Amino acid sequence: MPLPLGHTAIGLATFKTMDHTASRGSNWKLLVWLTLLANLPDIDVIPGLLLQGNGNLFHRGPTHSLLFALASGWLASWVWRFSRHIPRLAFRTCFMIVFSHVLADMLFTAAPVSLFWPLEVYWSDGSSGWGQIARALVFDSFRDFGILLGVSVYIGLLALIRKWFLDLREPVLVRRRIR
Numbered sequence: 736m737p738l739p740l741g742h743t744a745i746g747l748a749t750f751k752t753m754d755h756t757a758s759r760g761s762n763w764k765l766l767v768w769l770t771l772l773a774n775l776p777d778i779d780v781i782p783g784l785l786l787q788g789n790g791n792l793f794h795r796g797p798t799h800s801l802l803f804a805l806a807s808g809w810l811a812s813w814v815w816r817f818s819r820h821i822p823r824l825a826f827r828t829c830f831m832i833v834f835s836h837v838l839a840d841m842l843f844t845a846a847p848v849s850l851f852w853p854l855e856v857y858w859s860d861g862s863s864g865w866g867q868i869a870r871a872l873v874f875d876s877f878r879d880f881g882i883l884l885g886v887s888v889y890i891g892l893l894a895l896i897r898k899w900f901l902d903l904r905e906p907v908l909v910r911r912r913i914r
């Protein structure tokens with residue numbers, strides 16, 4: 736399953752696809768914000784852990800849905816007004832980063848997500864305690880290495896394609912200026 740490292744990498748690829756403006760202020764603040772948004776749906780392990788020591792109890796329910804991605808994406812595109820530390824991103828970018836998590840869980844794992852909640856709802860099977868979740872975060876992240884590699888190749892190709900299209904446009908712009 737994609738763990739925070741994998742989800743963050745996929746979120747970064749989504750950001751690079753949606754938003755290609757050169758400067759967004761501090762890079763580390765942007766990276767922290769992207770990490771938060773890309774992993775936001777997994778916040779649903781916390782109530783289960785706190786209430787019954789089982790992170791799976793409420794996992795993959797409402798926070799793994801289209802509606803949650805829309806609502807949290809809207810909120811995330813709006814909260815920059817409250818703090819200058821929060822990067823200002825467009826709604827569609829924030830929405831797609833949160834939704835990339837839901838899509839990745841859908842595509843890379845066998846267990847279902849609650850895509851059309853409240854029309855449907857699924858909960859994760861089994862039980863995951865504090866120890867299991869901490870161990871998975873620390874020791875299983877290397878499994879996301881394939882995702883990391885794929886994302887690096889994708890971001891590199893995206894930069895090349897963008898540059899190629901800009902180079903194609905250049906002579907036209909120059910020609911227009913000459914006339």
Ligand SMILES: [Zn+2]
Pocket residue numbers: 776777799836840
């Ligand atoms: Zn998830």
